[in-house]
Amino acid sequence: MYRQCLAFISAVILTFSTRRYEKFFKFLDIRYSRIVSFSFIFPELEWIWKHLYRFTQLCQYEAPLVNGLSDVYDRRKSGEAADSMDLLKLLLNKENNEEKPLTKQQVVENCFAFLLAGYETTSTALTFCTYLLAKHQDVQRKLYEEIAATKEEKGLNFDTIHSMKYLDAVFKESLRMYPPVIHFVNRVCLEDITINGQFIPKGTFVAVLPYTVHMNEENWPRAKEFIPERFLDWNDKGSLKWIPFGVGPRFCVGMRFAEMEFKMSLARLIERFELKLPENAQEMIPMVNGVIMRPKDPVNVILNKRS
Numbered sequence: 001m002y003r004q005c006l007a008f009i010s011a012v013i014l015t016f017s018t019r020r021y022e023k024f025f026k027f028l029d030i031r032y033s034r035i036v037s038f039s040f041i042f043p044e045l046e047w048i049w050k051h052l053y054r055f056t057q058l059c060q061y062e063a064p065l066v067n068g069l070s071d072v073y074d075r076r077k078s079g080e081a082a083d084s085m086d087l088l089k090l091l092l093n094k095e096n097n098e099e100k101p102l103t104k105q106q107v108v109e110n111c112f113a114f115l116l117a118g119y120e121t122t123s124t125a126l127t128f129c130t131y132l133l134a135k136h137q138d139v140q141r142k143l144y145e146e147i148a149a150t151k152e153e154k155g156l157n158f159d160t161i162h163s164m165k166y167l168d169a170v171f172k173e174s175l176r177m178y179p180p181v182i183h184f185v186n187r188v189c190l191e192d193i194t195i196n197g198q199f200i201p202k203g204t205f206v207a208v209l210p211y212t213v214h215m216n217e218e219n220w221p222r223a224k225e226f227i228p229e230r231f232l233d234w235n236d237k238g239s240l241k242w243i244p245f246g247v248g249p250r251f252c253v254g255m256r257f258a259e260m261e262f263k264m265s266l267a268r269l270i271e272r273f274e275l276k277l278p279e280n281a282q283e284m285i286p287m288v289n290g291v292i293m294r295p296k297d298p299v300n301v302i303l304n305k306r307s
């Protein structure tokens, strides 16, 4: 009750103060990542976090993107590209669903969510992986040999990419070491439960951090080392030790697409170029910004064209 009252009073104060002191709030340079972190500690203050979000840089970037999507929505509504079947088309069809119709705002917001969830994640995962391959030349050599052999025998396409065991092991191991999404596997506990002696009451907000699970030596011995071979005979699929895409009915809906995009891009890159770290390269340090873990500084990699 005390927390709820605090949330209400803070929300009222903030509503009035932000309108009056808009410039001041902009000057404070409120970071989206900090809002996310605080919102996990005080979910009751959702009102405040939503309010402050308007002053973050992310929100400034978001506005033109949402407007762009809104234009695309209008064009598709007026008949443009009527034959193509894509996500927007599926959402527009859902809009006509009489039982549960979607509003324009819901369609645009869903498209925005897919754009955001689908772009930053896979590109960050590929950044981590190229760094790891440039650092571990032995792994890169084995991967190249598999790619070259597959290409010569059957060509690189949807089916052959999925048949490559070492590529699959590199994909899994690099997502184990650096899962880009670390703050998003969240659930609300539906009933009182005790797990390993820890009582968790109904209604508790539970956040699972894939990075913590992946770095636990009990799950993965020599967890800090990059060893793709550990996934070559891995048949522990139901164990929840590898969860970069979350788990259960709400696991990442883009997982298969991300896997294909990751593997195809990597195979094409390694097929043509040898990756090396510059001589004075610093150790890459991951950091968390909002929900995404990414390298703190830009990752520089030298590409040598293969003959």
Ligand code: HEM
Pocket (backbone or CB within 6 Å): 113, 114, 117, 118, 119, 121, 122, 125, 179, 180, 181, 184, 185, 186, 243, 244, 245, 246, 247, 248, 249, 250, 251, 252, 253, 254, 255, 257, 258
């Ligand atoms: C390496 C790439 C990616 C990673 C590591 C990743 C990771 C995740 C994680 C951890 C979740 C939360 C799952 C849970 O709560 O159990 C999630 C949800 C989601 N992801 Fe991804 N994702 C990736 C790529 C993509 C792509 C390419 C798309 C879309 C094209 C996408 C769309 C979504 C959506 C819409 C959700 C919410 C699903 C729901 O709440 O039902 N993701 N993702």
